[in-house]
Amino acid sequence: MKYLCIDPHGRLAAHTTKDHRVRPVVLDAIPAGAISSTRVQIDADLSALRVDERTVMTVANQYEAQVIGPRGYANNPQLARALALIRNRERLRFDPVDGYPVDFDDAGIIGHGLNGPIFPRIDPAVIGIIELVGEEKILLAKNSQRPEYYSLVAGYVEAGESFESAFIREAAEETGRTVHSLTYQGSQPWPATSSLMVGFHAFTAEVEPSLPTDGEIAHTVWLGAEEISQVPLPMPGSIAYRLIDGWVRTHRGGPLG
Incomplete structure (x- = not known):
């Protein structure tokens, strides 16, 4: 599994090409000392982590990358999906129908309350x-x-x-x-x-x-x-x-x- 680190402001470490494409820094392991609060699995071999600002800055410096916010990577479907799913898991804590606490599947994408599955909101x-x-x-x-x-x-x-x-x-x-x-x-x-x-x-x-x-x-x-x-x-x-x-x-x- 590889890991994509996103800070509380939605920023991540990435390189940009001349045609404005964003290539994120993905890691083979969770950085040592990272404070991680939320994890979602984006695809078969990539998970996105919500980490502290310091961790993203450290990763950017280590890989000589930039720290890029959501407006800078909106045209990258994988990165857009990562941030959207992290935000969904952080915000969807209770079933909107009955207020019952929500549990998530192993990927962290689909929530489950008393009334069945709750899919990410768009x-x-x-x-x-x-x-x-x-x-x-x-x-x-x-x-x-x-x-x-x-x-x-x-x-x-x-x-x-x-x-x-x-x-x-x-x-x-x-x-x-x-x-x-x-x-x-x-x-x-x-x-x-x-x-x-x-x-x-x-x-x-x-x-x-x-x-x-x-x-x-x-x-x-x-x-x-x-x-x-x-x-x-x-x-x-x-x-x-x-x-x-x-x-x-x-x-x-x-x-x-």
Whole structure:
């Protein structure tokens, strides 16, 4: 069995390639002195461990690796799965139906209460490009909680919604604009919150907001393909970056940067 160490903030030791791929450091044994609280088996020969911050730093230094957080490895399915399953085991302590303590199988993935198996929870969310009709510009938004970069409109799917209706609602609530002509662009697990991000491309004819907003967005800006790289953007590897980069490639013939 090999081991992948993840600290309380979801960070791990890894190397990154020039094309932004993340290659984690996996160990043949649990590091000496590691304080490990949670273990889940990711596949036949790999387990993920929740360890203390010092252990992850020590591993990174020993293998000349970086310490990378969840936003940096969201495009790695194995790592996304590892963090999501660890978070699930840590959070699912009692059966949500009757409050009975939950026991887990040997892999640490499926919980068992009095009412049967309890599978890991996934929270669906939407994200997407909003393009201005006839102008070849897209709307980038700066979230009031994360003002250091511009990204895309995103939010969780509410009960009774389809993915499409959720994105239409989020666009209206966050930007005050009505969008239409949605097309599916792809998806990505988001391990930091155990979410599944579903990406769209939509259009609007509204340069300025026509509806009241919820205050979640601090600032929005319309930018063309030649202007986008001039503002701070989400990390490469995230679905937000991938959607923006894909749009730029289509309209400029080359990648971001």
